Amino acid sequence: MIEIKDLHKSYKMGSNSLHVLKGINFSVEEGELVAIMGSSGSGKSTLLNILGMLDELDEGSYVLDGVPIKNLNETKAANYRNKFLGFVFQSFNLINYKSAMENVALPLYYQKVGRKERQEKALKYLEQVGLKEWATHLPNELSGGQKQRVAIARAMAAEPKVLLADEPTGALDSKTSYEVMDLIQKINDQGNTILIVTHEPDIADMCKRIVHLKDGVIIEDKKVEQVRAAQYV
Amino acid sequence: MKFLFDSNTWQEIFGSISKNKTRTIITVIGVLWGIFIYIALSGAAKGLDNGFDKAFKTVAMNSMFVWAQSTSMPNAGFKTGRPMQLKLGDVEVLENRIPEIQYIAPRITQGEFGSEPVYTVRGQKSGSYVLNGDFPIYTKISTKKIFDGGRFINQEDMDQARKVIVIGERVQQELFKKEEDPVGAYIRVGNVYFQVIGVHKLAEGVSFDSDSAMFIPFSTYRKLYNSGDNVGYLCIAAYDDADVVQVEKDIKAILKSTHRVNPKDERAFGSFNLGERFGEIMGFADGLTFMSLVVGIATILAGVIGIGNILLISVKERTKELGVRRALGATPSEVRNQIILESVFLTTIAGVIGIILGAGFLSLLNTFTEGGDFPYANPTVPIPYILGALAIMVILGTLIGLIPAQRAVSIRPIDALREE
Ligand SMILES: Nc1ncnc2c1ncn2[C@@H]1O[C@H](COP(=O)(O)OP(=O)(O)O)[C@@H](O)[C@H]1O
Ligand SMILES: [Mg+2]
Numbered sequence: 347m348i349e350i351k352d353l354h355k356s357y358k359m360g361s362n363s364l365h366v367l368k369g370i371n372f373s374v375e376e377g378e379l380v381a382i383m384g385s386s387g388s389g390k391s392t393l394l395n396i397l398g399m400l401d402e403l404d405e406g407s408y409v410l411d412g413v414p415i416k417n418l419n420e421t422k423a424a425n426y427r428n429k430f431l432g433f434v435f436q437s438f439n440l441i442n443y444k445s446a447m448e449n450v451a452l453p454l455y456y457q458k459v460g461r462k463e464r465q466e467k468a469l470k471y472l473e474q475v476g477l478k479e480w481a482t483h484l485p486n487e488l489s490g491g492q493k494q495r496v497a498i499a500r501a502m503a504a505e506p507k508v509l510l511a512d513e514p515t516g517a518l519d520s521k522t523s524y525e526v527m528d529l530i531q532k533i534n535d536q537g538n539t540i541l542i543v544t545h546e547p548d549i550a551d552m553c554k555r556i557v558h559l560k561d562g563v564i565i566e567d568k569k570v571e572q573v574r575a576a577q578y579v
Numbered sequence: 580m581k582f583l584f585d586s587n588t589w590q591e592i593f594g595s596i597s598k599n600k601t602r603t604i605i606t607v608i609g610v611l612w613g614i615f616i617y618i619a620l621s622g623a624a625k626g627l628d629n630g631f632d633k634a635f636k637t638v639a640m641n642s643m644f645v646w647a648q649s650t651s652m653p654n655a656g657f658k659t660g661r662p663m664q665l666k667l668g669d670v671e672v673l674e675n676r677i678p679e680i681q682y683i684a685p686r687i688t689q690g691e692f693g694s695e696p697v698y699t700v701r702g703q704k705s706g707s708y709v710l711n712g713d714f715p716i717y718t719k720i721s722t723k724k725i726f727d728g729g730r731f732i733n734q735e736d737m738d739q740a741r742k743v744i745v746i747g748e749r750v751q752q753e754l755f756k757k758e759e760d761p762v763g764a765y766i767r768v769g770n771v772y773f774q775v776i777g778v779h780k781l782a783e784g785v786s787f788d789s790d791s792a793m794f795i796p797f798s799t800y801r802k803l804y805n806s807g808d809n810v811g812y813l814c815i816a817a818y819d820d821a822d823v824v825q826v827e828k829d830i831k832a833i834l835k836s837t838h839r840v841n842p843k844d845e846r847a848f849g850s851f852n853l854g855e856r857f858g859e860i861m862g863f864a865d866g867l868t869f870m871s872l873v874v875g876i877a878t879i880l881a882g883v884i885g886i887g888n889i890l891l892i893s894v895k896e897r898t899k900e901l902g903v904r905r906a907l908g909a910t911p912s913e914v915r916n917q918i919i920l921e922s923v924f925l926t927t928i929a930g931v932i933g934i935i936l937g938a939g940f941l942s943l944l945n946t947f948t949e950g951g952d953f954p955y956a957n958p959t960v961p962i963p964y965i966l967g968a969l970a971i972m973v974i975l976g977t978l979i980g981l982i983p984a985q986r987a988v989s990i991r992p993i994d995a996l997r998e999e
Contacts, residue, residue: 428908
């Protein structure tokens with residue numbers, strides 16, 4: 347599903363350049379649930395942003411579902427994001443003047459799905475995350491965990507090939523975090539490919555594979571026995 | 580352009596506009612105010628314009644009066660202070676020598692300018708009124724509205740020096756009973772009986788004659804008063820395209836030369852140039868129209884720029900939202916179109932409301948000024964002006980929307996998402 351070879355990324359800041367990713371080799375199969383771990387500033391978000399086509403790599407190659415990702419203009423990147431990828435952010439990033447359902451329906455709007463079908467699908471995914479009865483509520487009427495579940499529903503509504511989550515539990519207490527992880531595990535159980543950036547070991551242990559970043563390289567990449575989150579909720 | 584007809588686009592725009600109410604209201608008010616000012620001002624100016632037009636409808640606009648006074652300089656052997664007298668011969672000379680003159684109506688009058696009004700009797704009733712000896716052509720310069728059944732003096736009256744008379748509305752009221760028909764009746768003017776042939780109604784707006792004036796054929800007048808070729812004053816109308824000030828100068832120059840007056844003598848002949856005064860008033864109205872146009876357009880511009888500003892601020896506020904939209908798959912052109920359409924939509928809505936309010940204001944103004952003395956009529960703005968204003972607003976709305984739209988897509992989605 348994802349294949350990365352010898353990926354390099356530097357940030358230029360004036361005359362200085364900060365070499366963040368220094369040759370990453372990494373591939374992900376369909377249906378995997380991968381945790382990307384590492385200390386703060388180790389380049390986890392940078393890697394995820396490149397995978398999400400929000401940022402560009404300097405060197406190396408990236409192939410997503412057989413499609414080489416390079417030299418994309420903004421329009422093309424937007425179309426690929428829309429078709430291939432779902433995003434979940436630490437700060438939820440819901441649009442505050444849209445109801446839960448409208449938020450979930452938004453990626454479908456950019457897929458040119460008609461209004462009725464958008465609403466049906468949005469409701470279906472809200473039901474999956476257990477928030478159907480909150481469909482008409484605005485984000486500020488929801489708790490943090492509910493917001494993140496709406497965000498996950500929104501990411502899933504477009505039926506992406508890969509779900510990318512940057513510290514999805516970073517802003518949540520541990521009980522709520524496990525609820526969100528339970529949801530992510532269930533989505534993964536349905537065969538969806540998911541990458542999660544986290545620096546919390548207990549969250550990482552709920553994935554099936556842990557990739558450890560340090561100083562811009564992968565220092566460890568191991569399969570783990572998945573801890574089910576359901577037992578904690 | 581396909582996105583324009585996509586109901587999804589409009590739902591998204593409408594959602595964004597209706598959910599950001601404060602922003603929407605502030606922007607709408609800016610443009611609304613602009614177009615309202617534009618409509619109200621130019622409509623009001625047009626009303627004034629119409630009002631003046633209506634007030635002057637009954638008189639030839641390019642008209643003037645010329646009368647004789649006395650010399651202020653010695654000339655050709657004559658002493659200063661020689662009294663002047665206009666003659667019928669002058670009329671012919673002026674008509675022949677000044678092609679710009681359309682009509683010239685000599686008039687001789689009793690009861691005006693210090694002379695005694697004429698004692699008039701009908702049965703037991705009597706009164707004193709101004710008496711004019713007129714040519715039929717006089718009605719070409721000052722329209723006379725004659726009540727049903729009557730008429731003004733005609734050429735036959737002139738040729739036969741008939742003893743016929745047109746009386747004013749007030750004369751009728753003072754000499755006749757309400758139910759009496761004055762036409763055909765006889766009244767005694769001085770010592771002579773005249774048959775009434777018409778009653779003239781006082782004109783709305785400007786009129787040269789009061790409602791107590793009476794008119795008889797010039798030829799009858801000269802016989803009655805033995806006034807020979809004497810003329811009291813001349814009523815002159817120039818062609819519409821003539822320069823009235825120049826015509827006035829030419830007339831006086833010719834009169835001075837035929838009457839052997841020093842060309843520099845300013846007192847020998849007096850005149851009142853209605854055309855010139857009228858031009859000033861119309862110029863004032865035109866100036867007002869122009870000014871209201873300038874003020875209106877400036878206000879609209881200010882409103883549209885205000886929209887641009889608020890959209891720019893709102894794009895800044897919405898940086899993160901737009902970043903999220905792009906992460907979810909919005910292309911730069913979709914984001915740009917959305918912001919431009921928001922701008923155009925807001926401008927148009929505001930414009931339409933402004934036009935409606937402006938029209939309402941004008942119709943209110945119309946009700947309040949109707950029937951008053953103030954020269955004001957039918958304040959309207961021509962439809963093409965309104966459509967033009969609307970078109971300008973849509974264009975400006977697009978142009979002004981381009982700035983925030985460009986700003987919105989110039990930020991990379993990743994930077995937009997990082998924004999707090
Ligand atoms: N846009 C940027 N410009 C400059 N430096 C950046 C930028 N984004 C990230 N960095 C730097 O790159 C390093 C890696 O950042 P990041 O990938 O966000 O780390 P992590 O998510 O692992 O905490 C950090 O030192 C950070 O300061
Ligand atoms: Mg990070």
